[in-house]
């Protein structure tokens with residue numbers, strides 16, 4: 001068996017120790033005589049595990065007590081529709097800052113329920129930079145301001161939480177949660193599909209300031225109600241138990257490795273290596289994102305022609321570097337360097353890039 005270096009954007013690489021533990025416990029978990037995926041989510045063992053996972057995630061990210069943590073199905077995209085239903089009155093204004101593909105999806109999912117206001121839009125600049133904060137047109141009557149903390153396709157990332165005044169800031173952290181320390185208290189809601197940086201697909205983390213759960217929102221079913229999920233410890237209906245378990249193993253692994261401060265160091269080192277290789281390639285490799293807005297997690301880049309892009313993808317795959325093909329929306333190459341991607345992967349990629357340029361440049 002050879003496990004290649006995996007640069008997939010999501011679902012993405014998991015830490016090998018996590019996969020090994022999941023494998024070892026697949027048939028029988030925790031002395032219960034069955035797999036974790038075969039037992040009731042209401043059993044004492046599962047409930048205890050879920051409570052421990054929440055405690056571990058609170059420690060890892062630094063989540064204050066006045067925030068609830070939900071573990072839900074439906075992915076990040078579903079949260080984009082549930083947030084207007086839970087936190088905005090029908091037709092109320094919501095401000096969106098558009099920094100790439102996922103900001104636009106957030107608008108699309110919210111549009112049936114609220115008055116979408118685009119506070120700033122980076123599309124005319126090809127999403128090569130964050131719209132400057134000074135130019136955002138925020139509305140005092142907005143239910144919340146939505147940003148995408150890291151744009152997984154365009155490779156644009158906020159260096160820190162923008163100041164939006166009194167209106168709560170909601171942020172899609174799907175592709176950058178736990179990649180470095182963040183100040184949770186700057187946000188009203190933080191949400192993330194787990195499949196980039198927290199574990200497997202099929203489970204989504206929503207961190208919500210508890211006072212927001214008291215907002216009436218608009219007519220919706222109980223199953224779409226965050227407060228109901230919070231009141232029932234994310235077990236309003238059958239949760240994705242296996243995914244929750246693997247997420248728990250991944251969070252424990254991150255804590256054991258040194259937590260978000262350590263991953264911040266590693267992620268800075270990996271991304272610096274790759275950007276330096278791109279910028280030092282004499283124009284053979286190109287990433288046009290403004291340096292302050294460059295993502296540490298997802299690094300899109302282009303070769304001089306689409307033919308060379310294709311050749312690069314094919315040759316890198318043959319060399320044991322997986323999933324470097326860029327997203328179809330922008331083409332080119334994309335390397336995702338999430339927490340589970342080791343420094344050696346970035347080093348191998350840079351060595352391959354140098355060799356490829358020598359042969360084809």
Ligand SMILES: *Cc1c(COP(=O)(O)O)cnc(C)c1O
Pocket residue numbers: 010074075076077078102148150151152172173174175193194196
């Ligand atoms: C992957 C991703 C999503 C979509 O997540 P799903 O779980 O597929 O709904 C949303 N936002 C960002 C930033 C992403 O990277």
